Amino acid sequence: MFKLSERFAKGLETMRQYVSEEELQRMVTADALADIAPDLRKFIVEYAYGDIYSRDGLSAKQRALVVISTVVTQGAAPQTKTHIRRGLHAGLTEQEIVEALLQLAPYIGFPRVQNALVIAQEVFQETSR
Amino acid sequence: MFKLSERFAKGLETMRQYVSEEELQRMVTADALADIAPDLRKFIVEYAYGDIYSRDGLSAKQRALVVISTVVTQGAAPQTKTHIRRGLHAGLTEQEIVEALLQLAPYIGFPRVQNALVIAQEVFQETSR
Amino acid sequence: MFKLSERFAKGLETMRQYVSEEELQRMVTADALADIAPDLRKFIVEYAYGDIYSRDGLSAKQRALVVISTVVTQGAAPQTKTHIRRGLHAGLTEQEIVEALLQLAPYIGFPRVQNALVIAQEVFQETSR
Amino acid sequence: MFKLSERFAKGLETMRQYVSEEELQRMVTADALADIAPDLRKFIVEYAYGDIYSRDGLSAKQRALVVISTVVTQGAAPQTKTHIRRGLHAGLTEQEIVEALLQLAPYIGFPRVQNALVIAQEVFQETSR
Amino acid sequence: MFKLSERFAKGLETMRQYVSEEELQRMVTADALADIAPDLRKFIVEYAYGDIYSRDGLSAKQRALVVISTVVTQGAAPQTKTHIRRGLHAGLTEQEIVEALLQLAPYIGFPRVQNALVIAQEVFQETSR
Amino acid sequence: MFKLSERFAKGLETMRQYVSEEELQRMVTADALADIAPDLRKFIVEYAYGDIYSRDGLSAKQRALVVISTVVTQGAAPQTKTHIRRGLHAGLTEQEIVEALLQLAPYIGFPRVQNALVIAQEVFQETSR
Numbered sequence: 001m002f003k004l005s006e007r008f009a010k011g012l013e014t015m016r017q018y019v020s021e022e023e024l025q026r027m028v029t030a031d032a033l034a035d036i037a038p039d040l041r042k043f044i045v046e047y048a049y050g051d052i053y054s055r056d057g058l059s060a061k062q063r064a065l066v067v068i069s070t071v072v073t074q075g076a077a078p079q080t081k082t083h084i085r086r087g088l089h090a091g092l093t094e095q096e097i098v099e100a101l102l103q104l105a106p107y108i109g110f111p112r113v114q115n116a117l118v119i120a121q122e123v124f125q126e127t128s129r
Numbered sequence: 130m131f132k133l134s135e136r137f138a139k140g141l142e143t144m145r146q147y148v149s150e151e152e153l154q155r156m157v158t159a160d161a162l163a164d165i166a167p168d169l170r171k172f173i174v175e176y177a178y179g180d181i182y183s184r185d186g187l188s189a190k191q192r193a194l195v196v197i198s199t200v201v202t203q204g205a206a207p208q209t210k211t212h213i214r215r216g217l218h219a220g221l222t223e224q225e226i227v228e229a230l231l232q233l234a235p236y237i238g239f240p241r242v243q244n245a246l247v248i249a250q251e252v253f254q255e256t257s258r
Numbered sequence: 259m260f261k262l263s264e265r266f267a268k269g270l271e272t273m274r275q276y277v278s279e280e281e282l283q284r285m286v287t288a289d290a291l292a293d294i295a296p297d298l299r300k301f302i303v304e305y306a307y308g309d310i311y312s313r314d315g316l317s318a319k320q321r322a323l324v325v326i327s328t329v330v331t332q333g334a335a336p337q338t339k340t341h342i343r344r345g346l347h348a349g350l351t352e353q354e355i356v357e358a359l360l361q362l363a364p365y366i367g368f369p370r371v372q373n374a375l376v377i378a379q380e381v382f383q384e385t386s387r
Numbered sequence: 388m389f390k391l392s393e394r395f396a397k398g399l400e401t402m403r404q405y406v407s408e409e410e411l412q413r414m415v416t417a418d419a420l421a422d423i424a425p426d427l428r429k430f431i432v433e434y435a436y437g438d439i440y441s442r443d444g445l446s447a448k449q450r451a452l453v454v455i456s457t458v459v460t461q462g463a464a465p466q467t468k469t470h471i472r473r474g475l476h477a478g479l480t481e482q483e484i485v486e487a488l489l490q491l492a493p494y495i496g497f498p499r500v501q502n503a504l505v506i507a508q509e510v511f512q513e514t515s516r
Numbered sequence: 517m518f519k520l521s522e523r524f525a526k527g528l529e530t531m532r533q534y535v536s537e538e539e540l541q542r543m544v545t546a547d548a549l550a551d552i553a554p555d556l557r558k559f560i561v562e563y564a565y566g567d568i569y570s571r572d573g574l575s576a577k578q579r580a581l582v583v584i585s586t587v588v589t590q591g592a593a594p595q596t597k598t599h600i601r602r603g604l605h606a607g608l609t610e611q612e613i614v615e616a617l618l619q620l621a622p623y624i625g626f627p628r629v630q631n632a633l634v635i636a637q638e639v640f641q642e643t644s645r
Numbered sequence: 646m647f648k649l650s651e652r653f654a655k656g657l658e659t660m661r662q663y664v665s666e667e668e669l670q671r672m673v674t675a676d677a678l679a680d681i682a683p684d685l686r687k688f689i690v691e692y693a694y695g696d697i698y699s700r701d702g703l704s705a706k707q708r709a710l711v712v713i714s715t716v717v718t719q720g721a722a723p724q725t726k727t728h729i730r731r732g733l734h735a736g737l738t739e740q741e742i743v744e745a746l747l748q749l750a751p752y753i754g755f756p757r758v759q760n761a762l763v764i765a766q767e768v769f770q771e772t773s774r
Binding site: 493 | 579583589
Binding site: 358 | 697711745
């Protein structure tokens with residue numbers, strides 16, 4: 001559907017720090033939006049991971065912390081789940097994630113923090129199973 | 130105006146990781162909102178710093194990263210300035226702050242990232258003077 | 259419940275560009291919020307459609323594009339579904355809608371665009387059935 | 388899990404104006420997030436209710452009106468349900484709540500108002516059962 | 517520029533509860549946006565004030581409280597100033613306004629509350645002059 | 646500072662539809678953020694313009710309409726100014742822009758629409774000088 005550019009390859013390589021090999025395979029072979037917007041995946045891999053996540057200057061754990069903070073602040077539920085999972089894969093501990101969510105409370109208020117903690121709890125349970 | 134509670138003392142102590150002794154003195158002796166809402170400062174020191182920032186499980190640098198990410202996502206300009214300053218005091222380098230702002234771009238878009246980088250540039254210039 | 263004002267009639271007439279005759283009938287005869295807030299429908303028809311959508315200076319397709327852009331930016335899921343449906347009725351093609359959602363990515367980030375594309379896919383599938 | 392501080396006791400006492408005795412008992416004995424973030428409940432009771440809601444200068448009904456307005460503006464669905472329930476307990480009538488939601492329409496637009504009215508309708512129905 | 521509809525007249529009458537006679541005259545005779553969008557004022561007077569504010573079921577003070585809560589939550593600085601002024605005119609005391617802003621803190625976080633208190637202070641000072 | 650990639654060249658070429666030759670030159674030779682984040686400009690040109698704006702399926706006028714709608718919805722003042730200017734360059738008329746802003750009112754409320762119209766007025770005045 002699109003040629004495997006150098007940036008796409010670099011993006012996939014960078015993603016290995018955030019997702020399991022299994023999920024990576026699934027993302028490459030099965031794209032839920034392939035029929036209407038195949039380029040969304042391309043832009044996420046090439047631009048978000050290939051151009052941005054792959055930069056120097058912050059560790060994978062630090063980048064995961066930044067991303068969790070922003071999607072929780074936006075109240076984006078599906079992405080909160082995705083990026084808590086990726087944060088664990090990148091090496092954040094469950095405690096670090098819970099602390100980051102509590103640290104947001106004085107800045108974004110209880111509602112979005114509470115909703116994010118419910119999601120975190122679900123992710124922690126699927127991981128510990 | 131309010132008794133120096135244990136939590137207030139703990140909050141001030143925690144703030145030392147994020148602000149200079151000079152700024153801390155100014156905050157204690159001169160509160161711009163003292164005439165209409167003296168308790169706002171009390172809540173920020175006691176709750177934000179005494180209860181939350183002082184917790185274990187994340188470093189001061191990590192907490193600063195979380196807070197910068199959220200205020201930039203909210204588009205809160207005065208707080209972006211304040212917390213970039215506090216992040217530098219907590220030990221974040223200028224490069225780490227710039228990388229955190231760029232890491233937000235795929236999640237919040239260019240407008241708020243660009244506005245935050247302009248503010249970061251002002252803070253870096255006042256620091257280097 | 260309310261008298262059929264000139265603005266209400268004008269609003270209904272304007273809505274014909276955005277919804278099918280069938281949906282219009284359903285809106286007039288069955289209002290899900292009729293028991294607690296019958297005036298909400300009245301305000302939407304009279305003000306949104308009668309006063310605003312009916313104005314000159316933009317085509318129905320252009321207005322639909324503006325409205326899809328704003329509800330996606332707000333992350334309002336039910337309205338994203340409604341207004342993608344209405345956009346198709348107003349003459350936007352599926353490709354134009356997908357392109358508008360991708361055009362938002364550099365400005366609002368991937369999370370809300372991705373959520374909107376999932377909704378667009380559902381709408382396109384119900385239409386093609 | 389945490390000592391019953393004076394602020395916690397004051398918070399619980401204040402909550403009696405907003406929740407039934409039954410719900411209060413459930414909140415004290417069963418905290419859904421107890422395994423990962425027991426302190427969230429503590430902060431909500433001590434800070435939100437003990438420090439803030441308990442202040443003089445606004446009635447419980449007025450505070451409930453402010454809180455409903457803000458969670459609806461944020462588009463926070465679970466909290467919209469919670470705080471419409473608490474507003475009724477604090478003495479707001481169903482009509483006052485509906486009027487507050489309609490009053491928001493010129494300021495936040497129809498989407499979030501409509502979503503909130505659907506939630507209000509659900510709460511009113513569970514109450515009248 | 518537009519005929520003085522019944523709704524416009526009703527809107528102006530309703531506005532008297534929120535603005536001084538002097539400001540009302542200025543709004544009618546001098547509209548800053550008259551050259552590009554004269555209808556904005558028309559819609560604000562007719563729809564916001566004529567249709568919504570004029571409804572029964574909430575007092576002017578309650579409506580002002582709802583509107584202040586929402587514009588502060590949105591972080592809309594010019595409207596925060598406008599509606600704190602109008603709230604005072606509608607009979608809210610300075611203390612009630614400060615309490616409403618503090619009541620928002622657990623729900624929207626400190627940044628927007630702090631920015632709103634700075635604006636409230638400016639309004640209170642111009643009033644007391 | 647960075648090699649002139651094919652995507653950068655394509656981005657610059659696409660930008661010609663939205664900005665004057667003079668502004669384009671200024672953007673290439675003088676980047677206000679060059680000392681702290683030179684890559685921001687690179688990402689905007691390569692990704693926003695090279696990858697996204699340059700796609701088929703929407704006209705430049707339609708893309709400008711989408712972008713104006715989203716930055717106004719976000720309340721991003723500097724970008725509202727920038728993209729109203731670019732919309733005019735892309736061929737939108739002043740009337741079309743005003744109509745798009747009014748079309749947003751039922752969806753985002755008056756505050757952000759009013760703030761955007763004030764900015765539009767400034768842009769129209771600088772253009773007509």
